[in-house]
Amino acid sequence: SQELEQSPQSLIVQEGKNLTINCTSSKTLYGLYWYKQKYGEGLIFLMMLQKGGEEKSHEKITAKLDEKKQQSSLHITASQPSHAGIYLCGADDGYGGATNKLIFGTGTLLAVQP
C-alpha cells in the first residue's frame, strides 16, 4: 500500500525565515494535496498538484511536485506567526480512480518564533 513520509517531523523557525517541508511517496502520486491544521481543528486546503513538475503558489507558500511524481515540497517564504500549525500532505491512494480516498503523511509541526 502507498505510504507518505513527511520531513521534518517538527520545525521551529524565527519569524522572517524561509523553510521547506518535504513529502515523499512510496508510489507514483496521482494527486497530491497540502493541508494546514491548527491543533484539534479541521484541515484547511492549501494546494493541489497533479502534474509532474507542477508548481503552485498562494501568498507566501509554494508547492512543487517533482517530475517523477514521487515527492512534493512545500516552501514558505518569510515565515510569519500565522504560518504556525501542522502541515499535512495527502494523496489519492491509487484505488482505481473511482473514489475519493486520501492517505496522509504524519504531518510536520511548524512553530514560528516572533
Add this chain to the structure above:
Amino acid sequence: KAGVTQTPRYLIKTRGQQVTLSCSPISGHRSVSWYQQTPGQGLQFLFEYFSETQRNKGNFPGRFSGRQFSNSRSEMNVSTLELGDSALYLCASSPGLIPYQETQYFGPGTRLLVL
C-alpha cells in the same frame, strides 16, 4: 457558500455506548468522506459516500458504519465504544463526480472522548 459543518463538536461517552456523528457537506457536493485522526495512527480513511451509496471503505471494524441521505448529509455511527475510539473525527466533502481531480474540503471535526 457555507463550509462543511459537523455536529456535535465535542462528545464524551463511556465504553460500550454508541455514538452518532453528523456532517453537512458544502451545498452541491455529493461526496462525503470520513476520517479518524489520532496521535498514534494519524489521519485514516473510514469510508466515503456518494449519492447515498458507500463507494469505498477503510480498514476499520464493523462497529464503524455510516450512511448518507438524499440531501447529501451524512452520519457515522460507532457502536460498542472502546477507549481507542477516542479521536478527532473529520468529514470532508467534494463534488464527487471526478475523483482524483477534486479537492476535498474538511469540516472542523468532532472530538470524541471515550471514558
